[in-house]
Amino acid sequence: MVKVRIPTPLRTLTGGKSEVEAPASDIQSLIESLNGQFPGLKDRVCDDNGEIRRFVNIYLNEEDIRFLQGKRTSVKDGDEVSIVPAIAGGVHPGDA
Amino acid sequence: MLAGKDGRVTQHYKIANIVATEGAHLANFDEAKFAHLQALSPDxxxxxxxVMDARDMSAALKDVRRLGLELQVIYHSHPHSPARxxxxxxxxxxxxxxTRGILNLPEPLHLIISLEKKDAPEANAFRIVNGTVTRVSYQTL
Structure with missing residues (x-):
């Protein structure tokens, strides 16, 4: 099983859990496995073409999978995967 | 993003803002802001x-580690509102x-640059921890 750290904005999909586990052989199968457990998660992480969204990073241990083999990056039991949203900010009218 | 060592910034990373081009599924924003953003033009x-381009952000953090530096400041501008x-x-x-715990990043300062007064831009730095904001001083060398 691979341990997956879930960021705050996605915890509504995981019942508030900050860490979940899923069986997988690579990142792609991990995302599918997570989506099976937590429907809708894939849409938040991947775009319509199945690519990782530009405001999401996925780290295997401490390395961004974009610098490994992307979604084909292999994972094994005991690995830690982190879904990390990009840094954001801004002003809503009236909230400054 | 600004990086350096021992409280001294030496490296600047310009990160693309993708909020204009990626209008949908802005996971970092609440529903009200998301709806508001969707109604606006990209500009x-x-x-x-x-919203930082995650690829730029990751590449910058990788370079920061390669140079033996640390992330020190995250900055952005407020074109029409104060520097807070x-x-x-x-x-x-x-x-x-x-997030920064996951990535083993130090606590960054947040620098906000106000362009509200075009002839007198203002930049203030803050610590933001557990929702508490503390203004901090900085020096330009």
């Missing part, structure tokens, strides 16, 4: 919100607390 969106964190900034900075 209007970019004026009031930013908005409620959105505070919420997202607080959420970043858990």
């Amino acid at each position: 209007e969106r970019a004026d009031i919100a930013f 964190p908005s409620l959105t900034d505070i919420k997202i900075a607080s959420e970043f607390e858990s």
